[in-house]
Amino acid sequence: MADTASLPLVRAQGLSKRYGDKRVLSKLSFSLQSGGFLLVTGPNGAGKSTLLRLCAGLEGPTAGELEVGVERDELGYLGHEPLLYRELTALENLELFAKLYRVPERRDRIHELLERFGMWGERDNRISTYSRGMIQRVALCRVLLHEPRLLILDEPYTALDAAGCELLDAVLAERRGNHTFLVSTHDPARIEHLASDRLAFAEGAAT
Amino acid sequence: MSAAAGMSGRRGRGGLVGYLGDVATLAGKDLRIEWRARDTFPAMALFVLSTMTIFHFALPSGSSDRAAQGMLWVAILFTALLGLTRTYAPEREQGMFDGLLLSPVDRSAIWLAKVLATLVFLAAVEVVALLAFWLFFAHVGGAMIAAVVLADIGLCAVGALVAAMATASRSRELILPLLLLPLSVPVVVGAVGASVDTGTGKYLAFLALYDAIFSLIAWGTFEYVVAE
Amino acid sequence: MKKLLAPLDNAVGLAVLATVLIAVGTAMTFFYAPVDVDGLNQKIFYFHVPIALTAYATFGWGAWKALVHLWKKKPGADLESYVAIHQGTIFGALTLITGSIWAKLRWGHWWLWGEKELVLFLIIFLFYCTYFMLRYSIEAGPRRANISAVYALFGVILIPISFLAIRLATNYIHPVAFTKQGPQMAGSQFATFMVCLAAMWTLAGALYRLELLGKRLDLKIRELRELVL
Numbered sequence: 001m002a003d004t005a006s007l008p009l010v011r012a013q014g015l016s017k018r019y020g021d022k023r024v025l026s027k028l029s030f031s032l033q034s035g036g037f038l039l040v041t042g043p044n045g046a047g048k049s050t051l052l053r054l055c056a057g058l059e060g061p062t063a064g065e066l067e068v069g070v071e072r073d074e075l076g077y078l079g080h081e082p083l084l085y086r087e088l089t090a091l092e093n094l095e096l097f098a099k100l101y102r103v104p105e106r107r108d109r110i111h112e113l114l115e116r117f118g119m120w121g122e123r124d125n126r127i128s129t130y131s132r133g134m135i136q137r138v139a140l141c142r143v144l145l146h147e148p149r150l151l152i153l154d155e156p157y158t159a160l161d162a163a164g165c166e167l168l169d170a171v172l173a174e175r176r177g178n179h180t181f182l183v184s185t186h187d188p189a190r191i192e193h194l195a196s197d198r199l200a201f202a203e204g205a206a207t
Numbered sequence: 208m209s210a211a212a213g214m215s216g217r218r219g220r221g222g223l224v225g226y227l228g229d230v231a232t233l234a235g236k237d238l239r240i241e242w243r244a245r246d247t248f249p250a251m252a253l254f255v256l257s258t259m260t261i262f263h264f265a266l267p268s269g270s271s272d273r274a275a276q277g278m279l280w281v282a283i284l285f286t287a288l289l290g291l292t293r294t295y296a297p298e299r300e301q302g303m304f305d306g307l308l309l310s311p312v313d314r315s316a317i318w319l320a321k322v323l324a325t326l327v328f329l330a331a332v333e334v335v336a337l338l339a340f341w342l343f344f345a346h347v348g349g350a351m352i353a354a355v356v357l358a359d360i361g362l363c364a365v366g367a368l369v370a371a372m373a374t375a376s377r378s379r380e381l382i383l384p385l386l387l388l389p390l391s392v393p394v395v396v397g398a399v400g401a402s403v404d405t406g407t408g409k410y411l412a413f414l415a416l417y418d419a420i421f422s423l424i425a426w427g428t429f430e431y432v433v434a435e
Numbered sequence: 436m437k438k439l440l441a442p443l444d445n446a447v448g449l450a451v452l453a454t455v456l457i458a459v460g461t462a463m464t465f466f467y468a469p470v471d472v473d474g475l476n477q478k479i480f481y482f483h484v485p486i487a488l489t490a491y492a493t494f495g496w497g498a499w500k501a502l503v504h505l506w507k508k509k510p511g512a513d514l515e516s517y518v519a520i521h522q523g524t525i526f527g528a529l530t531l532i533t534g535s536i537w538a539k540l541r542w543g544h545w546w547l548w549g550e551k552e553l554v555l556f557l558i559i560f561l562f563y564c565t566y567f568m569l570r571y572s573i574e575a576g577p578r579r580a581n582i583s584a585v586y587a588l589f590g591v592i593l594i595p596i597s598f599l600a601i602r603l604a605t606n607y608i609h610p611v612a613f614t615k616q617g618p619q620m621a622g623s624q625f626a627t628f629m630v631c632l633a634a635m636w637t638l639a640g641a642l643y644r645l646e647l648l649g650k651r652l653d654l655k656i657r658e659l660r661e662l663v664l
Contacts, residue, residue, distance in 0.1 A: 020575060023661075058305055060435040060577050073311035081302030083309075087240045099232045100310040102220065126243075372582050376572040386569065386586075389562035390593060393600035400603055413603060417596060424592060431505055431581040 007069070009034040009150060009180045010055055014064035017050055024050045027064065030199055034069075034149075035177055037194050040184040042201025048184040049080065051199075052154045055182055068150070073101055076148035078156055082139035086128040090119055090138045093127065094145060101146040113141040117167065132159035140168065151175070153183045157190065165190070220311065229312045233320030238327060240297050247293045251286050251332040258282040259339055272345040276402045279340050280395055283333065283355070284362070288384055290328050291366040294321055295374050304374070304433060314430035321367040322422075329359050350411070354401035357414035361394045361421060362387075368425040371432045393417050446648055449641035456634035460627065468627040479540065481627055483533040485635040487552065490530050491594065493523035493639055494563070498591040501584035513580035514654075516587055518646045520566055522639055527560045551601045558597050562590055 008031035017025040024047045032038045040048050053059050055068055056077040068075075077083075084093045091110065098106035114120040117137040127135060136159045143151065156172075157165055169190070172181070176194050183191065188198075221228065241247055262278045298304045307317050333355055341347045369386040376382050394417060401410035464481040497519035504512035534553045539545050548554060566586055573579040 056309060058308065058435075062576075071311065072309065075309065077305075077309050079302070079305065081305065083303060083306035084301070085236065085240060085297055085303060086301055087243045087297065088236070092236075092239070096232060096236055097306075097310065100229060100312050102225075102311075368585075372569060372586065375578055375582055376569060378568065378572040382565070382568060382572060385565045389558055389565065390589065392558050393593075393596050396600040396604045410603065413599065416599075420592060420596065421589075424588065428505070428585040428588065431585055435577040435581070 007034065008032060008067075009036075009069045010038075010182065011067045012064065013066075015051075015054070015061050015066055016063040017047075017054060017059070018062045025054075025061075030197070032180060032182060032197060034180055036196045037176060037181040037183070038197045038199060039188060039191065039195035040182065040199045040201065041186065041188045043186065046201035048186075048201055049154050052077070052152050052182060052184055053079070056152050070148075070150045073146060074149040076143040076146070076151045078139055078143045078151075078153045080154060080158075082127070082135045082142075084127045084135065084138060084142065087126060089124050089126050090114065090130075090141075091123040093138065094141060097142055097145055103146050109145065110141075113144060114138075116171075117141055118163075133161050133164055136160055137164060137167075140171070144171070148179070150180045150182070153181070155185055156183065157185065157187070220313075226313060226316055229316040230319045230323065233307075233312070233317060234323040234327075237297070237320065237324035241324075241328065246296070247290055248328055248331060250293075251290050251328060252335045254289050255282050255286045255332055255336045256339055258285065259336070259343055263343060273403045275340075275344040276351070277399050279336070279344070280358075280399050280402070283336060283358070283398075284388075284391060284395065286332055286336070287329055287359075287362045287366060288387060290325060290332070291363075291370045291387065292373075292380050292383055294325055294367060294370040299374050308434055314433060315426050317433070318367055318371070318426060318429035321370075322363045325363045325367060326359055329363060330356075333359070348402075350407040351402045353407075353411055354398045354414065357411060357418060358394050358398040361414065361418045362391060364418065364422040364425050365390050368429055368432060371429065375432070390421075446641055446644035449637055449644055453634060453637040453641045456630060456637055460631040460634040463627040463630055468624050469621060479533055479537045481631045483530065483537050484628070485632040486526055486533055487530040487556065488632060489635040489639045490523050490526035490556075490559075492636065493519045493526060493643070494559070494587075494590055494594065496643075497523060498587045501587035504580060504584045505588075513583060514650055515647065516584060517570065518643055518650060520563060520587060520590075521646065522643050524560070524563045524567070525642075526635075526639060527556060527563065530556050531560060551598075554601050555594075555597055559590070559594060562593060566590070 010030075010032040012031070013029050015025055015028040016023070028051070030038070040051060042048055050059070054061055054066060056075060056079075057068065057072070058077075084090075085096075088096070091114075094110045094114070095106065097103075098110060103109055111120065114123055117140060119134065119137050119141065122130070122134065127138065130138070136156075140156065143153070156168060160168060172183075172191065172194060175181075181194075183195075185191065188195075220226070259279075259282055262275070262282065266274055266278065295304070298307065308314070337347050337352070337355070366387055369390070370383060372386060373379050373383040394414065397410045397414035397417065401407045401414070404410065460481065464478055468478075468481065470477070497516045500512045500516035500519060503509050504516060531553065534550065534556065535545050538547050538550055538553065546553070566583070569586060570579060570583050573582060
């Protein structure tokens with residue numbers, strides 16, 4: 001790990017993204033060291049989500065370079081969609097992803113996470129019966145399931161109640177330093193103290 | 208290079224056994240969702256029965272069994288189309304394509320799982336269809352059943368790929384039949400030929416050839432259809 | 436040699452060459468090639484078959500460029516593949532029209548399901564028309580390029596498979612002009628045919644270059660506007 005720690009885990013150079021004629025990202029450059037915590041802030045529609053999707057490899061840039069030094073199974077991504085099947089229960093969803101990610105001792109791991117996020121009692125109910133906040137908690141379990149080296153979290157506090165927010169605070173704080181974070185929020189006050197780097201978006205251009 | 212290209216995600220995943228395990232996991236997920244929601248299968252079964260009822264009135268008296276057998280294939284093809292429009296419904300409605308693409312599974316495993324799940328639905332519907340055909344119209348022979356099996360494989364292999372193309376398109380349900388029908392002409396030729404003509408063997412061999420070629424190319428190209 | 440071939444890489448040069456070849460081909464068809472047992476109506480053969488072969492060639496070229504796009508990620512290959520398929524579809528429509536005229540002259544019907552080539556072209560034509568529907572219903576970008584390329588690859592596989600299927604399905608009544616032994620044509624007929632084929636291929640090449648030029652210009656203008664705005 002020592003040799004990789006000095007290299008940036010995520011590096012962008014002149015990164016641009018356009019959808020048709022609409023320019024979303026324009027000539028963005030930044031780098032994120034392994035173990036760092038990059039906080040991406042800015043108003044709605046400034047391009048935060050697009051940047052995170054690019055870093056997760058869900059889309060390709062229109063121009064520029066983007067290097068992300070992790071394999072797919074070392075990446076955890078939380079987006080606007082919870083990425084859970086609505087017709088399956090929380091347990092079935094996590095079982096599915098644990099199998100696909102080859103999580104060792106998956107039953108114990110799933111139990112531990114659901115317990116931590118206060119969802120163990122709800123494990124056999126379908127996602128479609130959950131409230132938004134409950135779905136977000138299970139979505140966080142899915143992201144953390146395989147303890148990814150790089151965590152890309154897009155507005156992770158969305159829909160969480162006060163207890164949920166405190167829980168997430170604690171989860172992020174205990175992983176700070178061991179994992180690399182790329183987190184977007186429109187309300188930076190909550191996690192500012194964790195950030196090692198910041199990227200503030202105005203309309204389409206980061207400063 | 209883009210991030211997607213840098214992440215292969217194929218490290219130490221247990222080779223062929225691991226690959227087939229992923230396929231089984233994903234196909235099992237689709238069958239479980241269908242078992243719960245019961246969206247697709249009842250619709251397909253009702254559709255095929257309704258279509259056959261229509262055929263009864265569309266075939267004037269004195270029409271041969273051969274005409275009826277041709278009609279059966281129209282019914283099967285359209286029923287498969289109906290099922291295929293729902294193939295990626297769970298993924299599309301919940302943005303789950305992202306979820307699957309982020310996971311380290313080989314993309315072609317996603318395709319293979321969809322082919323298998325769709326095959327199960329289609330085979331189940333065809334049990335209903337063939338029984339109804341036997342009751343309403345004419346005898347069902349061994350050659351016909353063999354043709355059904357081989358035609359299903361081809362239809363599902365191609366269908367699971369073009370249905371993924373259709374999810375990227377704004378036209379979705381509208382474009383899927385346009386994509387699938389020209390590609391299914393050879394399947395219809397092989398299947399109807401095997402059902403009505405003498406010399407079944409060459410038609411079945413042709414269907415097997417179609418299955419092999421198109422499965423291979425769909426398997427190899429699916430990754431490009433779903434990811435950038 | 437390179438200098439000599441330079442016009443072939445240039446839309447205007449190709450267009451001039453195509454005009455000359457078409458003029459020569461037409462003249463040869465009517466004044467040089469002998470009247471066949473089929474009578475005068477056989478003359479359309481010199482247009483119909485070269486046009487059909489040109490359509491196949493452009494579809495093949497489109498698929499090759501599609502493969503280059505998927506395999507080498509070469510920028511611009513997607514556009515080239517699209518333009519080739521566009522030309523192929525135009526020549527495909529012409530094949531259907533000339534074939535239909537031939538069928539009318541020879542057998543007295545505009546459409547014959549027993550005509551394997553015509554049926555094959557109908558299927559292929561439908562397939563490639565959908566290419567445009569598919570392409571224009573997806574947001575421009577890498578995903579659209581990939582999907583278009585995969586579809587183009589399916590096309591070149593579908594052509595021989597459909598050909599086999601139609602052989603299996605229909606009676607064989609199309610006149611055979613070529614056999615495995617070589618052309619069963621008189622030397623003058625063969626020469627005329629080859630000139631017409633060369634004419635159509637140069638015409639397709641010229642149109643391909645021209646459309647590509649226009650499309651690339653479009654892209655450049657858009658990029659410039661992007662810089663200004």
